Amino acid sequence: MPRTVDHRLHAHRRDAILDAAADLVATQGYADMSVQDVITRVGISKGAFYHYFGSKPALLEGLVERIAAELAGLCREIVDDPTLPAGEKLRRCFLTMTRRKARMRPLLMEMLSVWYSDSNAVVRQKLCATSSGQLVPLMARVIHEGVDERVFSVSDPLTTAGIVWGLAQNLRESLGRLLLDQSIGDPLPAMRTRIAAYTEAIERVLAMESGTLRLIDDAVVAGWVDSSLGRSR
Template identity: 35%
Template sequence: MARIAKDPQERRNEILDAAMDLFNTKGYEHTSVSDIVKRVGVAQGTFYYYFRSKEEIAAAAHERSLSARLEFVKEITQDRNLTAAEKLRKVLLQGFPAPETDQVILEYLHDESNSILHQKWMVAKITAFTPYLTMIVEQGIEEGEFHVTNPREVTEFLLVGVSFLFDRGIFGWSDEELSRKYQALGGILDRLLGGKDIIPANELLGNLP
């Protein structure tokens, strides 16, 4: 029976999907390259044609997730039917946090030996989101909802604060501690952007990981 040739990007995604499924069921540390190629049904050499290592799979998974989330944020940013406050809520509550499917990758990053990589990925995420949130803040200024004079710097400060403060892998917050910080975030956002009830506390708590 002739082997079916697949588009390279399709094959790459197939390997990546299989790896992520195994990471989530067996754990990152307990998944081998052999496990991945068996799941896909390809030779080990095929895996190494697309990825140099299991670690590179983790990086590719993060990049793909970030790309998908940025597409969501881009759509929100361009939606003319939403106010700036509505856009900001959607981005911070739905687009910025990592989805549940990424938790295994976050656990991998939270290992002390991966601290430099963790920091690198957080910076990449903040850098990628900043232009979109800056546009939202600028819209809020035009609408008279936000009152700031340096929207990009305020946006960067917000994203850095949210990224690091709410990262359990960095601070190891308990659920109770994290809940208190989420409750405080609504007021912090209002003061930072000069708005009012931008994200109500009940919406923030509903987004608690």
């Protein structure tokens, strides 16, 4: 007789492992965290750990997947709100995601250099595709509503959503690499310039009124820079 799987228990234990890993990465760094550290923190056997995650890199992948799912959930709540106009939904989605990431700054700063290493290129591409699969359909809904409201002017909302999300992904990677570039004394001016350029590009893709979209709060950008400079001193 096949064994019955308790999916709620499975999800709870997996989350417990990810919670422990997130705390350890934020406090001691991904490079210094070992699988044994996670096992000890959760209080499980090595076999139980490898039942959920096949390796330390798989644990990193799990953390990124969970963050992406959380961000998609936050955006879905905004998109489903019938009281908000499309332009406001788009603005809130971008700002909500960047503000939520800012609250996870210690964890994400420690993950940043590992995430953009050449060894993680395949995983990075895979997870970017996963997040696109979650967020592009939501963005397409917003764009379709914006076309109906005559605040956007596009012929194909779904394809346009993919373009907009691709620009947002490129901006995120560009900002991350600026934070990691130790040859730049203060990356804040360059980051502001990139954000302004990508914001303008997205407004043009959607044929929005110029200056109506905000992708990220300046205070959030400054906070990331402060964290980066603090780590490099």
